[in-house]
Each structure stands twice: as C-alpha cells, then as structure tokens.
Amino acid sequence: MPRGRTPKGEATRARIIAGAAEAVLALGVMDTTLDDVRERTGTSKGQIFHHFPGGKDELLTEVARHEADRVLNGVQARMSPLTTWEAWSRWKDQLIGEYDRSGADCPLRILVNHLGPATPGARAVVAELLSQWHTHIRTGLERMRSAGILSGDLDPAAAASAVLTAIQGGVVMLAATGTTAHLEASLDLTLAHLRTHALTPDRP
Amino acid sequence: MPRGRTPKGEATRARIIAGAAEAVLALGVMDTTLDDVRERTGTSKGQIFHHFPGGKDELLTEVARHEADRVLNGVQARMSPLTTWEAWSRWKDQLIGEYDRSGADCPLRILVNHLGPATPGARAVVAELLSQWHTHIRTGLERMRSAGILSGDLDPAAAASAVLTAIQGGVVMLAATGTTAHLEASLDLTLAHLRTHALTPDRP
DNA sequence: CGTAAACCGGACTTGGCGGTCCAATCTGGA
C-alpha cells in the first residue's frame, strides 16, 4: 500500500527546489543543468527524478512557484498598506534602493522572462502572481478612493496595470542597460500622475 | 593574397542572417539550431561557419543588429514627427493596434529579453538601440517645449525614459498574460501625464 | 586562360545534458 512521502523525503525535495532556484538565479534558466542542481544540493540524479517524475519541466515549475511565493511575500510585506501618499512614496524609494543594491538578477525578471515561457505550468504560476499583485495594488487605490483622498476619475484597475507595467519595464531596462534610472523615471511619472488625482479629505 | 568577399558570398551571408532572424522570431533564441537556419536558408554548415567564424554567437550578434535596424526603422517611420499631441495619440493607437495583431512575438521582446543577454555583442547592440530610441523621443519632447506647447516643468529625458519603459513593460506583460490591456493602460497613463504639462501656444 | 582564393556541401566528430535503471539502504507502521 502507498505510504506517502516521508519527512526526510519532503526535506530533500524542498532542498532540491531551493538549490535549483539558487542555481537558476545565478546561472540563468537555460544554463542551469540538472548536474548543477545535483552538485549544489548534495543529491543525485536518482533523487531528482524520484521527487520530480516530470523531469526538468516539473522542477522548473516548482521553482517558479517557489520564487513567486518569495516575490509576493516580499511585495506584501513591503507594500502592505499602500493606502496613503506617504506609503506610496516610501514604497517607491524602497523598491529603487533594493534594485540599486541587488542589480539585475532579481527573481522577478527571471520568473517573468525566463521561467514563464519555459513551461506551461510556470506560465500559469506567473500569470497568477501578476494577477494577485495587480489586485493588491488596485485594492489599495480603491481604499484611497473610499477614504476620499483619491478622485473617482481615476480607474483603479487601469492605474494598477500601469504601476505593474512600469515595474516590469523598469526591470527590463535595468537588465538591458544596467541602470535603475529608467525604472525610477517611470515610477516617478506614474506616481506623479496618481497624485494628480489626489483629493484632500476636507474638501471633496 | 586576400581578395575580400565576393558579391555572391555577401548575398549568402545576408540570406543566412535574414533566415536566422526569421527562425529566432518563430522558435525563440534557445530553440533555434544551426540546422534550422541551414534548412531555412538552403545553405550548409560549412557556409555558416565560413561566413561566421565565431559560430553561433557571432551569428546571433548579427541577427541582433539586423533586428535592431528593423525596429528602429519601423520606429522612426511610425513616430517620425512626435511633436504634436495628435501625433502622440495616433502613434499610441497604431502601436497598440500593431501589438494586438502580431501578438507577443515582436522583435523587440526577442531582442531585449533573449538576444541581448545571449552574447556581449548583442547586448551592446540592444543598448545602442534603446539609447537611440530614447534620444528620438526626448528630441520630440524638446521640440514641443521649444514650440511652447509643453511646459518647462517636465524633464524631457525622464519623460522619454518613462515612455520607453512603459513600452518595454507592456510588451513583457503582453508576453506573460496574452493581453495588450496593460500596455495600453500604461501608455494611456503616461501620455495623460504628459498632457498634464500641456500649454496652449496662445497663453504661455 | 590559369590559378589562387572565395565559396559550397555534407559527412563526421565531440561533448554535454536529460533521462533511465537498478541495486543498496533507510523508515515507519502493523
């Protein structure tokens, strides 16, 4: 009778995913081989295919899930209360600072540009991540509208799309040119435009 | 004594580049093999390595150059006189329409996201393309400022960065989600913000 | 012409990577 995974096995499986994610981040998706993962995690081919019968595709999908969780958790921790103008401003500074420090090897770019296209499963994971992120931003804007500090003229969904797109574009430009200037310019302009629709709670 | 390339050789070389570009667009960079190129162009391995001694890397760099020229020519043809609000508006509609039609397989994405990282030479080509494009947009904005229809408050360089970034981000979102909605939202917001700084030539 | 170089074709070599196989070992529930 099938007895299910054992804790030890589960741990190994997790170690493989983490190590693979590390390798993918360091080497890129296409240049990461199963032997890289094997060596980095102190495992063997047998284990990899035992825990991921679907082979490399399945592993990459799991890596995508892993990274997406990481990104989203980071996002939500950082931009939890994106419901005041000060929060937006702080959030932007923090984001820029982070990319200034870490450079172009961010999980987001790998995820959206490389893991996404690699397998159908990963594509779904990426779509889900973007969707959740979009919802998160949109919800913040809607709250601001309810609170009377944001004009009803602004479509929260469209604005959230624009913010998300600015980030994606900025990351791409960072990767291509090595500078965060474009990311910052784009975010600045986008946020400035949001502020264009600001209301003071006093006079509606 | 070395006699230099012959016209026939030059033609073959060009055919190989064009065919490779086609293949890369259709199959993606990583899935394009030299045999694909060979078959598609009716040539042979010997020819490929005769004309590109550097192998696949050199060929991909040339493909990048080829595609960059195409993109930039397209850009300049389409947005030549980006110096009036009507021109901006028309340009945006045209861009969206084009992406709606052609989907995510645009040269721009391939170029920036796949060819760029592939080889150092291609990276330089991409950087140059982005730089020229940026200059083109910035120049348009500067002309508008001189013409008195754009406020001096707006930094043309930063605004150009934002436009470029919006396009890049939009293309990425298109590839990831399959819809041009994000591209459109981002461009709409960006252009709306530019218009925020509009002046009428009458009253400065 | 004649010949040296440019051009062409395609069989062949090589290396690396995904994936398989199987024997050995561990683990947990009855």
Added chain:
DNA sequence: TCCAGATTGGACCGCCAAGTCCGGTTTACG
C-alpha cells in the same frame, strides 16, 4: 521484529546540436 515501500547513489544510455574537415566548384583578377 518485519517488510513494503520510500529513499538514495551513481553508472549508464541516447540524443542532439555545435563545431570540424575536406574534397569539389565557382569566381575574380592578371
């Protein structure tokens, strides 16, 4: 304790794509 099934190690296989080689052909220049 006992043993079925989970886990592990690592040798091995097969494929496929990059790159090599070389003999034959065409082109350009004197």
